Amino acid sequence: MTAPGPYLNARLALRRGGFDLDVGLQAEAGEVVAILGPNGSGKTTTLLALAGLLPLDDGFVRVDGVTWADAAAGQILEVRERHTGIVLADHLLFPHLTAAGNVAFGPRSRGASRAESAARAQRELEALGVSDLAQRRPAEVSHGQAQRIALARALATDPALLLLDEPLAALDPATRAEVRGVLGRRLAAYPGVTLLVTHDPLDALTLADRLVFVDGGRVGQVGTPHEVVTRPRDPYAARVVGLNVYAGEGVSAGVRLAGGAVVASQSHEYAGPVWAAFAPRAVALYRERPGGSPRNSWQTRVVAVDVVGQTARVRADTMIAGLGGLGELGGLGELVAEVTIAAVVELGLRVGDVVWASVKASEVTVYPR
Amino acid sequence: MTARSQRGRLPLVALATLGVALVGLPLVALLLRVDWPGLPARLASPLVWPAVRLSLVTTAVTTLLAVVLGTPLAWLLARSRSRWAGWVRAVVTVPLVLPPVVGGVALLMAYGRNGIVGMPVAHLFGLSVPFTPVAVVVAQTFVSLPFYVVAVEGAMRSVDGRYDQVAATLGAGPLRVFTRVAVPLAWPGIAAGAALAWARALGEFGATITFAGNFTGTTQTAPLAVYVALDSDPEVALALSVVLLVVCVAVLGLLRGRWLR
Numbered sequence: 001m002t003a004p005g006p007y008l009n010a011r012l013a014l015r016r017g018g019f020d021l022d023v024g025l026q027a028e029a030g031e032v033v034a035i036l037g038p039n040g041s042g043k044t045t046t047l048l049a050l051a052g053l054l055p056l057d058d059g060f061v062r063v064d065g066v067t068w069a070d071a072a073a074g075q076i077l078e079v080r081e082r083h084t085g086i087v088l089a090d091h092l093l094f095p096h097l098t099a100a101g102n103v104a105f106g107p108r109s110r111g112a113s114r115a116e117s118a119a120r121a122q123r124e125l126e127a128l129g130v131s132d133l134a135q136r137r138p139a140e141v142s143h144g145q146a147q148r149i150a151l152a153r154a155l156a157t158d159p160a161l162l163l164l165d166e167p168l169a170a171l172d173p174a175t176r177a178e179v180r181g182v183l184g185r186r187l188a189a190y191p192g193v194t195l196l197v198t199h200d201p202l203d204a205l206t207l208a209d210r211l212v213f214v215d216g217g218r219v220g221q222v223g224t225p226h227e228v229v230t231r232p233r234d235p236y237a238a239r240v241v242g243l244n245v246y247a248g249e250g251v252s253a254g255v256r257l258a259g260g261a262v263v264a265s266q267s268h269e270y271a272g273p274v275w276a277a278f279a280p281r282a283v284a285l286y287r288e289r290p291g292g293s294p295r296n297s298w299q300t301r302v303v304a305v306d307v308v309g310q311t312a313r314v315r316a317d318t319m320i321a322g323l324g325g326l327g328e329l330g331g332l333g334e335l336v337a338e339v340t341i342a343a344v345v346e347l348g349l350r351v352g353d354v355v356w357a358s359v360k361a362s363e364v365t366v367y368p369r
Numbered sequence: 370m371t372a373r374s375q376r377g378r379l380p381l382v383a384l385a386t387l388g389v390a391l392v393g394l395p396l397v398a399l400l401l402r403v404d405w406p407g408l409p410a411r412l413a414s415p416l417v418w419p420a421v422r423l424s425l426v427t428t429a430v431t432t433l434l435a436v437v438l439g440t441p442l443a444w445l446l447a448r449s450r451s452r453w454a455g456w457v458r459a460v461v462t463v464p465l466v467l468p469p470v471v472g473g474v475a476l477l478m479a480y481g482r483n484g485i486v487g488m489p490v491a492h493l494f495g496l497s498v499p500f501t502p503v504a505v506v507v508a509q510t511f512v513s514l515p516f517y518v519v520a521v522e523g524a525m526r527s528v529d530g531r532y533d534q535v536a537a538t539l540g541a542g543p544l545r546v547f548t549r550v551a552v553p554l555a556w557p558g559i560a561a562g563a564a565l566a567w568a569r570a571l572g573e574f575g576a577t578i579t580f581a582g583n584f585t586g587t588t589q590t591a592p593l594a595v596y597v598a599l600d601s602d603p604e605v606a607l608a609l610s611v612v613l614l615v616v617c618v619a620v621l622g623l624l625r626g627r628w629l630r
């Protein structure tokens with residue numbers, strides 16, 4: 001009998017305290033799927049449910065044609081009968097075992113002989129470039145090295161699902177880049193499905209084949225990194241890729257938002273629900289209301305200013321109604337502008353200041369929701 | 370300022386000193402009053418060696434029993450979320466507060482010749498536990514197992530539960546998680562618990578004399594011998610007391626250096 005459907009097919013529904021998760025996940029063998037979302041959105045709960053560490057109230061998990069869990073049929077495989085490998089931000093290496101002992105733990109538990117397990121451990125440590133640490137204890141290696149050993153341990157049982165929960169989050173930036181590289185190379189050779197929970201857009205964009213956005217226990221946008229970067233359809237996704245995105249209704253030469261404000265764009269053929277998106281660097285800031293060509297001008301209050309290299313990201317809230325002759329329109333909500341540091345100094349920008357933000361209509365992209 | 374706070378502490382220091390004196394003086398008295406040059410001769414008394422040997426053997430067996438039975442119990446209690454765990458914990462810890470003599474009576478009611486377990490066993494197999502060295506071990510285990518379980522459960526609770534979870538994802542069953550993860554990680558607590566259980570077993574008097582009796586060579590442990598000798602030959606009682614004191618302090622000191630803080 002051939003396995004119908006994708007390699008991983010799951011619907012995970014469960015309640016935990018006041019939190020309610022209901023997400024569907026599909027992935028093909030060899031795929032790396034990044035799960036992104038704000039804190040408390042259900043990312044980690046999703047991984048724990050797949051591993052069987054949290055029971056499902058409803059839904060199912062099928063992997064490679066095998067049913068791991070089916071709430072309706074009351075069928076469930078124990079945690080140890082599922083083939084998963086798990087790595088958390090905290091490496092959780094067994095402190096009383098050497099690196100080699102940690103990696104051999106899985107094969108030994110699954111019935112391999114002592115010699116086979118030791119050989120397998122050595123190969124996995126080599127694949128992640130830490131074979132010279134085989135005889136060290138976890139307390140004697142750096143955090144980056146420990147995380148590689150933890151990855152080797154998770155992969156040594158040939159899991160069908162590799163569950164990575166913020167595996168790079170606890171590392172310093174230089175180590176993170178190094179381990180990210182090692183991880184990317186190792187995942188390319190891994191035949192199962194990888195689910196990578198992360199906060200870091202760079203992890204998601206460089207390691208993943210597909211991004212899944214989760215918010216409030218529900219799946220938002222799902223797409224390739226290219227789709228998400230060019231057309232984010234989820235406020236969190238937009239923030240991750242650094243775009244300003246607003247939901248509204250398509251009207252002639254623009255998008256009318258729920259509050260009544262219209263974002264002007266070049267003419268488009270979409271009616272009904274659409275997104276209006278523009279890049280932060282398309283936003284210009286002024287002390288006085290700009291005259292001339294830009295049709296999109298909003299009065300805003302500065303919320304935060306972050307400097308990255310030669311540019312500054314200015315977060316600002318558009319102010320609602322009554323000011324500067326835009327009385328009839330509602331605000332946009334929050335927007336992000338990227339300007340040069342020189343502009344910040346010239347404008348004398350401080351948090352709490354009121355400034356005008358403008359965007360040319362030609363810089364606004366419109367696409368259907 | 371400092372001088373005043375020093376003076377303010379005086380009542381506390383006075384009470385604490387009184388407490389230390391109450392406990393420490395008898396121990397010092399024991400060491401002062403014993404006849405050191407005559408010690409070897411006293412210890413050669415026919416009362417001493419059989420009692421010491423019996424104590425060494427029975428406390429070793431008791432400690433082993435506490436570890437073998439108590440470690441899985443402590444692990445199950447530490448990880449259980451069922452309300453039954455609370456009841457089991459309550460039952461197991463009763464001997465901590467029960468007068469040992471009452472424990473001895475309870476043991477007779479259960480495993481004695483007319484006990485609810487002892488009678489059928491005596492009928493079916495012709496075995497009788499009371500007044501044998503086995504009874505000594507049973508009495509010692511009854512009083513010392515709770516100490517062991519309480520100490521080890523605490524240590525196992527502090528083992529991060531995510532280690533169990535990771536071990537399970539790696540394919541380890543409950544037995545393997547217990548032997549390869551829980552026991553090694555809780556090892557200092559297990560050593561401490563074993564030391565406590567051993568010390569409690571060595572000092573056991575009330576339950577033993579009630580349930581096992583006081584027969585030289587078979588059930589007369591060192592504490593019972595001290596009690597008997599106090600009547601017949603106080604110098605022997607004193608000598609044996611000093612030996613017990615020294616052995617206890619030495620073992621605890623050794624453990625403290627290795628595993629306890």
